[in-house]
Amino acid sequence: MIKITAKIDGMACGMCEAHINDAVRRAFNVKKVTSSYSKGETVILTEEDLEEEKLKEAINGSGYKVLSVKKESYEKKGLFSFGRK
Template sequence: MVKMIVGVEGMACGMCESHINDAIRNAFSVDSVSSSRSKKETDIIAEKPIEEEKIRKVIDQTGYQVTSYKVEPYEKKKGFFARLFG
């Protein structure tokens, strides 16, 4: 799994965050997506990296601007019992 951290300019409220999250969910198969207007970024968790240009196109169509793109490995956090019993 990977985590894509996408810098996004132009979010001003919770509806802006939701608009971007919905656009990403509708365009790609992702495990999770969350946006933060205060951090000016959207975090996307997926099995494989999504090409920067594809993400940029989807976000640009919503009226916001991609300012950065970074991919890093992601490991799902284990639940309490999984940590206890392995």
């Protein structure tokens, strides 16, 4: 799984978060997407890597500006993952 964190400029409220989440879901098949206007970021969890330019197009097209994109490997850490490798 891949965790993609995009720094976003222009979010000011919960509706802004919803607009970005909807734009990402419309453009890509993702496991989870959450946005935070207070942090100025959107976090996406996906099985397959997303093309950075297409991600920027999807978010910028909804009226916001992507400042940066960071990708990293993601492993779910939950109560029952203890002891697994």
